[in-house]
Amino acid sequence: MKCDICGSRNARVYQKHTGRRLCDSCFLENVRNRVRLEAIRLGLGNAKKILLAVSGGKDSLVLADTISSFLDPGRLVAFNIMEGIEGYNRESQVKELERYLRDLGVELIGTSFKDGVGYSLDEIVRASQGRGLKISACTFCGGFRRKLINQAGRDVGADLVATGHNLDDEVQTIIINLLRGDVKKLVRVGDLPVKLSDKFVTRVKPLRKIYEWETTMYAYFKGFKFQETECPYISSRPTMRSKVRDLMYAIEDESPGSLLRILETYDKIAETVRRSSSLGELPTCRICGEPTSFGREICKNCELLISSGLLKSDL
């Protein structure tokens, strides 16, 4: 069967949400074009410097590859974090990532939880378990990653931080916030995030309209070597997200294009809410000075370290 776009090469992908069969090069171009449209809408075209939060996983490679296809790679800085997970973070992966980014002309910088937080993720998890706490590794990891990425964005003077979250991730987050009734978080997940603090570098997700299966195919067609080992902490992942993920797959399967429609509807709602609400400036943490959520004096990260016995608080 021939490709529905070029009509000459053999089709290799069935894009269920458009009903088209595409060859590999038309598919790659289709993904790049959709990323470019979303990235321009998110303001990447006007940014002088953009920090790309990478991990060595497929989505971060797709992010770097697509963004550098239409933006000067000199405006991009990739930032990688070694969480310090035994058997998962390997030097060889960072080397591979570095080589790949160098070919694209993108500089790579990085840090580790050990350097940036004071403890590796394994050490934090062990300390919290030692105190009998049942906090999942992903809770620590997500919070500290966000903090380190934001700090790196400030350090390099980036106007924007771009992450590799895809459509599946984004819709799961929207549904979780809906189920929790968290309106303020809902608006912040939106397409054009509100800047709530001078200490926050605005975060954007240029892959937010690309299905996860599409980033996988993109990586496969491009022959990327990426981190395929599953994180050993995956079994401790919050169950809410995996339940929502299964539900979303069932809905998408029944009615292809559902995830895109959910996201587009949500963007319209977020826009209306944003215009009618004044969220005000975010408070800053009394311990580390980083921005935190409304109603908090100490940020979630510092609170987690205190409860795990890794940080003393006199406050």
Ligand SMILES: [Zn+2]
């Ligand atoms: Zn084609």
Ligand SMILES: [Zn+2]
């Ligand atoms: Zn703090």
